[in-house]
Amino acid sequence: MSEIILKVDEIPQQHVGRGRAIIDPKIIEDKNWNTGQILELTHNKKTHVKLWPGNPEEYGTGIIKIDGMTRQNIGAGIGDKISLKSVEAANAEQIVLSPTEKISAEGLQEYMTYNYLNHVFTTGDALSLNTQMGGRVQFIVTSTKPSKPVIVTENTIFKLGTMTKSVDSSVPRITYDELGGLKNEVQKIREMVELPMRHPELFDKIGVEAPKGVLLYGPPGTGKTLLAKAVAGETNAHFISLSGPEIMGKYYGESEEKIREIFNQAEENSPSIIFIDEI
Known part of the structure; x- marks a missing residue:
């Protein structure tokens, strides 16, 4: 069975957590597939989902829509190209x-x-x-x-089974699916943080330096921390969270030393995202 390459996109909220992949209807037509067909998705890792047909307006787009957990299970992000094929289960x-x-x-x-x-x-x-x-x-x-x-x-x-350590606990298992009402903010963060992390060669090619940091502002409870964790989860990045007061030292030079330690930790666990709260 020949493999097909499609581009990953977000799945509508009503399909999140259902183990589905919404497929370009043209692919379904060409392959004579049926709803519920078992598909093997491959990027850095493999997983399996059930086929769900896309809308008529998605015909010929070359898009596959999967939820955040499925993206994490194959190590892919939105915009990545993955391969798929029909298999038996x-x-x-x-x-x-x-x-x-x-x-x-x-x-x-x-x-x-x-x-x-x-x-x-x-x-x-x-x-x-x-x-x-x-x-x-x-x-x-x-x-x-x-x-x-x-x-x-x-x-x-x-x-x-027995307790496992095969998952890096420093990488949040949070995805964009869990961010309700922050579509515009997610898009901006993806452009400023996720894109440079996934495709640094694009910035090198055009000679533009990628952003080194982003300021998130808003009242408590609006999703700033969750948004930062979601970016780390979607990019499989080591996540370091601390509050501004934690950095402040009593003695001269102590704050600078703490910051150096944090950045050294981030460098050792690259790629990393440092989230500083309560600035």
Whole structure:
């Protein structure tokens, strides 16, 4: 089966978290594919999703729309080109989920069956589950039975695996999907921060220096921190968060030393985003 190359775009909010990829209708027509067909997406990594047809106005655009978690699972960003092909999947007998922090398995079976019925999973996939306390826990699919792309059914058994450190906890697992009402702000931030990080060669080619920092301003609770974390999550960047008062030192030269330490840490974990709050 020949691979197809399409350009990644954001998926409409109503499709987020459903394990779908909205495809250019021309591709569906050319390949004689059907809604629900299993697709293998490949960039830096692989994952699997179900096909969903695009609108007629998207015919011939060469676009694939996927949500933030799917983008993170293949290591791609908006605007990247990825390859896809049709593959076969089996009904899942068992899926092992390994958490990135200590957690009880209580309620896992019911939660996954209810929320992910008919969802396709691949070994190596990451997913975030909401907790009763309002937080989130990150899981990695560490094995499936059978060992191929699998579809969740009512008979699928979910097991809690041992705690894993395979996910870099310093990279936020937040995506642009979670930023409601900040479309214009996201677009500006992507141009000023994400574009230079993903494609520095563009700035070198035209001889323009990329922005080194961005000032986000607004009342508390408007999404400044979430926006910064989303950029880091979408670019797979190390995220360092601190407040302005933390930098201030009591003695002469102490503040400068703290700033040097922070920037050294960022350099060692490049690419990095430093977020300074309460300036």
